[in-house]
Amino acid sequence: MTAPATDPADVAMTPACPQCGEPLSSSQARFCEACGMAVVPETPPEKTPEATGRARDRTGKSCEECDGEIGDDGYCNTCGTAAPELADLEERGDAAAATHRGRRRARNQDATALATTAEGWPVLVVADGVSRSPNPDLAARYACDAAAGVLDGQPFTGETDLAGAVIAAQQAASDAPSHGDPSWTDDGSHPACTLVIAIATEDAVHAVSVGDSRAYLLCREPAGEWTATSLTSDHSAGHALTSWLGADGPAEADFARQPAAVGDVILACSDGLWNYAPDDAAFGQLVSGILGDADLNVHVRAAEACEQLVDWAIEQGGADNVSVGIAPLAPVAAVAPVGSASDPGEPDAGIRNHEDDEADEDLKEGDQ
Amino acid sequence: MTDSQTTFTAETFLNEYLAAGTGAVDAVVTVTASGEPTDGAATISGGDARAEAIIIDCSGSMYADRRMAMAKEAAAAAVDCLDEGTAFTVIAGNHEAHQIYPQPGEPIPTASASTRSAAKAAISPLEADGGTAIGTWLDRARFIFEHTDAQTYHAILLTDGKNEHQQPSELARAVEACKGLFRCDCRGVGTDWVVNELRGIADALLGTVGLVAKPAGLEADFRSIIEATQATTLPQVKLRLWAPKGAEVEAVREAAPQVRDLTGSGVPFDERTTDYLLGDWAPGETRDYHVRIQRPPLEVGRKGAAGRVKLVLANGEETSESTLEVTWTDDHELSTRIEAHVAHYTGQEELAEAIQEGLKALDEGDSGSATMKLGRAAKLAKESGHNDTLRLLGQVVDIDDAESGTVRLKPDAGKAEKMDLDVRSVRTQRFGKS
Numbered sequence: 001m002t003a004p005a006t007d008p009a010d011v012a013m014t015p016a017c018p019q020c021g022e023p024l025s026s027s028q029a030r031f032c033e034a035c036g037m038a039v040v041p042e043t044p045p046e047k048t049p050e051a052t053g054r055a056r057d058r059t060g061k062s063c064e065e066c067d068g069e070i071g072d073d074g075y076c077n078t079c080g081t082a083a084p085e086l087a088d089l090e091e092r093g094d095a096a097a098a099t100h101r102g103r104r105r106a107r108n109q110d111a112t113a114l115a116t117t118a119e120g121w122p123v124l125v126v127a128d129g130v131s132r133s134p135n136p137d138l139a140a141r142y143a144c145d146a147a148a149g150v151l152d153g154q155p156f157t158g159e160t161d162l163a164g165a166v167i168a169a170q171q172a173a174s175d176a177p178s179h180g181d182p183s184w185t186d187d188g189s190h191p192a193c194t195l196v197i198a199i200a201t202e203d204a205v206h207a208v209s210v211g212d213s214r215a216y217l218l219c220r221e222p223a224g225e226w227t228a229t230s231l232t233s234d235h236s237a238g239h240a241l242t243s244w245l246g247a248d249g250p251a252e253a254d255f256a257r258q259p260a261a262v263g264d265v266i267l268a269c270s271d272g273l274w275n276y277a278p279d280d281a282a283f284g285q286l287v288s289g290i291l292g293d294a295d296l297n298v299h300v301r302a303a304e305a306c307e308q309l310v311d312w313a314i315e316q317g318g319a320d321n322v323s324v325g326i327a328p329l330a331p332v333a334a335v336a337p338v339g340s341a342s343d344p345g346e347p348d349a350g351i352r353n354h355e356d357d358e359a360d361e362d363l364k365e366g367d368q
Numbered sequence: 369m370t371d372s373q374t375t376f377t378a379e380t381f382l383n384e385y386l387a388a389g390t391g392a393v394d395a396v397v398t399v400t401a402s403g404e405p406t407d408g409a410a411t412i413s414g415g416d417a418r419a420e421a422i423i424i425d426c427s428g429s430m431y432a433d434r435r436m437a438m439a440k441e442a443a444a445a446a447v448d449c450l451d452e453g454t455a456f457t458v459i460a461g462n463h464e465a466h467q468i469y470p471q472p473g474e475p476i477p478t479a480s481a482s483t484r485s486a487a488k489a490a491i492s493p494l495e496a497d498g499g500t501a502i503g504t505w506l507d508r509a510r511f512i513f514e515h516t517d518a519q520t521y522h523a524i525l526l527t528d529g530k531n532e533h534q535q536p537s538e539l540a541r542a543v544e545a546c547k548g549l550f551r552c553d554c555r556g557v558g559t560d561w562v563v564n565e566l567r568g569i570a571d572a573l574l575g576t577v578g579l580v581a582k583p584a585g586l587e588a589d590f591r592s593i594i595e596a597t598q599a600t601t602l603p604q605v606k607l608r609l610w611a612p613k614g615a616e617v618e619a620v621r622e623a624a625p626q627v628r629d630l631t632g633s634g635v636p637f638d639e640r641t642t643d644y645l646l647g648d649w650a651p652g653e654t655r656d657y658h659v660r661i662q663r664p665p666l667e668v669g670r671k672g673a674a675g676r677v678k679l680v681l682a683n684g685e686e687t688s689e690s691t692l693e694v695t696w697t698d699d700h701e702l703s704t705r706i707e708a709h710v711a712h713y714t715g716q717e718e719l720a721e722a723i724q725e726g727l728k729a730l731d732e733g734d735s736g737s738a739t740m741k742l743g744r745a746a747k748l749a750k751e752s753g754h755n756d757t758l759r760l761l762g763q764v765v766d767i768d769d770a771e772s773g774t775v776r777l778k779p780d781a782g783k784a785e786k787m788d789l790d791v792r793s794v795r796t797q798r799f800g801k802s
Binding site: 065066071073075076078079080081082085102103104105106183185318 | 385611612613614615640663664666667668669670671672673674675676689691693695697698699701702
């Protein structure tokens, strides 16, 4: 076979396929292009704490069990208990998303992603890897990144665009490798995850869901209380999913659109949060307790609200991974147009987070 | 002397998930010194970088079977193998220790053509006479080493009998006093010595035990011991183990190349930290250690450190720190999984234990228990591919079916074969090298 001339540095950096030995297209490649073998990337694409720009320093913190000093490795120097883990937090403009392992699961199989449409509208994406499947964390990660990648920087026209994002996420989740999960015995099943996408325009909220992750519209009442309205219905019977993304999945999507106003808020979350406040009334109470009567119209502290909701779910027991994304409906004037070729010099939200998009680029290439 | 080119690394493998309410953590720590194995001559320098004591038994029983003549030849061969510049002494032992080279009171010489021939001249007239008090021999070696300036200290000890002319407590005290000062490889010749006695000395002094059934094999054996010793140019490496409050370090064992219990030999460093001397190292050498810590459980879903491991070099430098991280789970699939390295070495420890207990039962005339234990050993050896061990077992029992562990005691099994099996029971295969 004739290989195109390759930069020697690339060769050194690029791992070989464990099946046929041919070099992979990149260190993030999920398939060998020579033999088609699914490959687990050496470092699964991951939002790094640096990307959030938030300090992740535990200096000066003491152990919550015994008040001892926390060592450099994150464990108490006296009793060895791990310091509380911080949620992985992502921020983009006024939107934020946080995801956490919770207390009882061995790893975090949820993923979140944020995007911004060409109009400057915030996009929240949450996926929850299905525990009874191999590499559920990869399925969730790939699905999130694919969905966000399709919507990011593109004009948003409604349901058709959401459907396109779901199709891309379904493809990405199906591409997640079925092998190589150290905590799964290969049984022929494939990675699977849920997906919820929520978008806030200036006068409506749009959502789509596959599985049992949810999107809510949050509205502040004149009295200062918040109401929560679930926009999507769960695809589940008892605790069993009836629809999911992945190669095995009957991926049925549930679309919703609801008028909304500036000052309202969209929220997307995994069941690790809503299980502790399953009906809209309880969820509204929860949100009221956290958002209080803050005027989110001016400055949503979405990041703080996400972290507080995660902390609350962990306090309730943290039985599952917990993920939540929050974004306010902002007035049109407050957002600059994003990604338009006619306006290249504008320092807007889309360009600001350009680095986050690299994984998405790889993903799109891998899909072709 | 720690070569600045050499780096030590410790890699840990463990069962990272614990079932709710449990706290037993098994970890394997693989310690590797970088560099190419050498014969040592090139990497250690300075006139008295290494000190060697050659200790040979000259008790009355050594007269039998030409043992004394062979022992003298072996000692002479060992003297011949010493690197130029190695400080050395020769001790003849019976119910007391005799420093035969150099003369007591004279400074310890370094190996050269003239000192080698002087030492051999002192060895040559030795005659077998008297009893056996091994503790006095060790005391003498320690005394000499304490007055010798070197980087590494090593002794080779040959005996054919048990420590009859000394209380066990006196031997234990002598061994304790030598700990950490020098390594000692022990060799038994004939079948009148006691495997456990020599193993106790060798384990405490981080050496090996060997059976030299035929005295004719001594010379080659001494040569190989001296050569191996000369490759160990990196002295006094320690494993520093931190365990959390309320935890108990249940075991620290060398797991490869041989099973050696280090649990009791730890020296407290601070309230929660204990140092375990790992001995001298050769560049390129790798050893595996098995650590078992019992720590108080945390709630399901919480993460905790069961321990922290680091290496301490001879100059006090700490290196290669890692944390033994565990997570409590109610997922049985996770908590019942045994990490491959841990499984490998716990299996080997179990095999060694089955052999030693089986031989002990045999010795005590408990043939039922011996058959059961040695049968279990045969099964374990078969399962783990220890074909050498299986072959040695076959000299003591008739193995009808190794897979099911069905064996019959051999009525005519020789003492040398049993001792050989016992001695070699502690030798392990490195993980992944079977």
